[in-house]
Amino acid sequence: MAAFPGPDEADLVDALRRDPAWLPDLSLVAVDDSGLVVGHALLTRLRVGKGKGLALAPVAVAPEWQRKGVGELVVRAALTAAEDAGEKLVVVLGDPDYYGRFGFIPAQRHEVSGPFEVPEGYLQALTLPAYDGSPRGLCHYPEPFEAV
Ligand SMILES: CC(C)(COP(=O)(O)OP(=O)(O)OC[C@H]1O[C@@H](n2cnc3c(N)ncnc32)[C@H](O)[C@@H]1OP(=O)(O)O)[C@@H](O)C(=O)NCCC(=O)NCCS
Structure with missing residues (x-):
């Protein structure tokens, strides 16, 4: 995906897909009219202390689609899916102005x-x-995040 300057984020998504932390039902994509993926919000399994949480990352929107509400749409869809799945806590690393x-x-x-x-x-x-x-406690991110 072109939202980020380098290949790191695409590699991260590929690595997460192969990781036990991957939760297919909690990774959401937005597509345009032709079916092209224009944004995504991934939730993967995150150990928090002795319990289970979710990590929201990465969130990305293709440059030509940014600031049109796509990011908000996919994040809200992912959070709703997490809520419906009975999940308890989501952690994100990012700009507080955006995620607030x-x-x-x-x-x-x-x-x-x-x-x-x-x-x-x-x-x-x-x-x-x-x-x-x-x-509650210390987050242990899935291994693919360590390479980022
Ligand atoms: C950050 C990102 C996921 C937001 O998705 P989006 O679809 O562009 O955002 P939305 O349309 O849902 O929301 C737009 C609002 O988000 C805020 N916003 C957008 N990008 C932002 C950024 N990089 N930092 C802080 N706030 C941002 C602005 O308030 C904006 O409102 P405005 O256009 O009225 O100023 C997307 O722009 C993106 O992929 N950017 C490149 C990668 C990146 O910077 N990722 C950092 C993630 S924290």
């Missing part, structure tokens, strides 16, 4: 932390209706 609109707040407020240094506020978490106080 979906209800993400700084992860530390849910006692969730990341394994890496990121700018203040960039690691964010969203609790879903099934959330019962867990999971």
